[in-house]
Amino acid sequence: MASAAITDWKGDYGFLLSNLIKRDFKIRYRGMSLGILWSVVNPLVMMGVLTFVFTQILPEYSTKKFPVFLMCGLVPFNFFTLSLISATSSLVDSAALIKRVPFPREVVPIGTVLANSVHFLIQSGLLLGMALVFGIRPGWHWLWLAPVFLLEIVFACGMGLLFSALNVFVGDVRYVVESANTLLFWLVPIVYSFDLIPSRFEMFYLYNPLAAVVMAARNILLDGTPPSISLLVRLVLCSVFVLLLGHRFFGWVQHKFFDYL
Amino acid sequence: MAITFHEVSKVYSHSKSRILLRNYLTGWLRPPREDRFYALKKVSFSIAPGETVAVVGSNGAGKSTLLSLVAQLCFPDEGTIRANGRIAALLELGSGFHPDLSGAENIFLNASLLGLSRARTVQLYSGIVSFSGIGEFIGQPLRTYSAGMNMRLAFSVAVNVDPDILIIDEVLAVGDRNFQKQCLEKIFEFKEKGKTLLCVSHAAEIVQELCERALWLDAGELVMDGPVKEVMAAYSGRVHPRAIRSAIERSP
Numbered sequence: 349m350a351s352a353a354i355t356d357w358k359g360d361y362g363f364l365l366s367n368l369i370k371r372d373f374k375i376r377y378r379g380m381s382l383g384i385l386w387s388v389v390n391p392l393v394m395m396g397v398l399t400f401v402f403t404q405i406l407p408e409y410s411t412k413k414f415p416v417f418l419m420c421g422l423v424p425f426n427f428f429t430l431s432l433i434s435a436t437s438s439l440v441d442s443a444a445l446i447k448r449v450p451f452p453r454e455v456v457p458i459g460t461v462l463a464n465s466v467h468f469l470i471q472s473g474l475l476l477g478m479a480l481v482f483g484i485r486p487g488w489h490w491l492w493l494a495p496v497f498l499l500e501i502v503f504a505c506g507m508g509l510l511f512s513a514l515n516v517f518v519g520d521v522r523y524v525v526e527s528a529n530t531l532l533f534w535l536v537p538i539v540y541s542f543d544l545i546p547s548r549f550e551m552f553y554l555y556n557p558l559a560a561v562v563m564a565a566r567n568i569l570l571d572g573t574p575p576s577i578s579l580l581v582r583l584v585l586c587s588v589f590v591l592l593l594g595h596r597f598f599g600w601v602q603h604k605f606f607d608y609l
Numbered sequence: 610m611a612i613t614f615h616e617v618s619k620v621y622s623h624s625k626s627r628i629l630l631r632n633y634l635t636g637w638l639r640p641p642r643e644d645r646f647y648a649l650k651k652v653s654f655s656i657a658p659g660e661t662v663a664v665v666g667s668n669g670a671g672k673s674t675l676l677s678l679v680a681q682l683c684f685p686d687e688g689t690i691r692a693n694g695r696i697a698a699l700l701e702l703g704s705g706f707h708p709d710l711s712g713a714e715n716i717f718l719n720a721s722l723l724g725l726s727r728a729r730t731v732q733l734y735s736g737i738v739s740f741s742g743i744g745e746f747i748g749q750p751l752r753t754y755s756a757g758m759n760m761r762l763a764f765s766v767a768v769n770v771d772p773d774i775l776i777i778d779e780v781l782a783v784g785d786r787n788f789q790k791q792c793l794e795k796i797f798e799f800k801e802k803g804k805t806l807l808c809v810s811h812a813a814e815i816v817q818e819l820c821e822r823a824l825w826l827d828a829g830e831l832v833m834d835g836p837v838k839e840v841m842a843a844y845s846g847r848v849h850p851r852a853i854r855s856a857i858e859r860s861p
Contacts, residue, residue: 359724367718371707378709448704450681450696451722606683
């Protein structure tokens, strides 16, 4: 009994997810005259401030084409934190729905992550635009960005499943996730490059999927080379492992959501 | 059988709710409070396909818990439940609605939550809109609708899912007379197709009109199960069958 939570729902997952994504998208931009432009403004402002700090105040740490270097970190990081924070509270926010309508619960956090992926796509366009503006010549190796970013979405879905379920049982999880994301900004090579990391700390970076995505994006756009095979293998293994773990945990506890919400 | 409950119990306790980390930590130091209470206690019944059954009882008797269990929203702590067929639960109309989306967008969202495919929703769309009587307001955000319009729209979507088992919780209480009649007609139509209906209502006339059989719950226990007229007579007189039984036993 316990293992078979939502057994009788034989609906259309794609249709349901697309409706949830549309809902998130429309709600977020209601009443904003600039609408979708906000998706582009936020990372640009962040990039502007950090570029100022690292070219005017701490110029010894900046690299050439620094704005592009920063955007390679900011775009994947923004997507990850925004989708993890909103996915973590997604089940609790949808409590009324979960207590009244029998439908597969995993679409709630996954739909939230996918809604954020739309912004990720827009910001990726911005990243490529910046690369062109800074005179980086496009090539076929740019296509590597697609699987790399896709793996990040897989990773975010796994984390979203895990933390949204935990947040149902313990109310502090949301705050822990929010604080952790502030720390993460400094623990992922966003404002500094991977080469500056002392070798004794390298292990912490090598198995962090988010760090791997940032490094891969820099390989592709700044070095003009596809990411290394070992980096890709680690990224695939870590993201898929987290997705399976999140899915397993979610499936294991979801029959209790009703009682705890 | 469409629905079978065998010795089903559902327990709620203080520890079974969302808590903060602090409580986890103090929980290790102090022994947990014993505060279990049974929302349902060893309830057994079965409903054949095509039966129309009402669940009656005072507030807190376990009616909503019973419906949630049938709808597979929650799961029993003891006993087994079996349900055959596609279930649609109208536990609270418009649960999936969002006030900032238009009526049309809400139809699509709700239909997908209830398990309809895109093609089926497109096919049913105009029927849903005309049944709801919302008319030209269908493109307006839901927050501009009255409570009655909201309910009409929600009911229209839900009845079009065409389930084998329809579960209704007190939803016919709102809406004007006309729409209530329209809803009742739809439910009768549904009944005539030989589908199973399980409902909770405090409106005695609606219960007697719609259902053949009634289950009376009191403090989580099934105290009476029988033809609707008899159960409603006993229930409206608030004569507890057990009270009668013990009175008979006590009399010499």
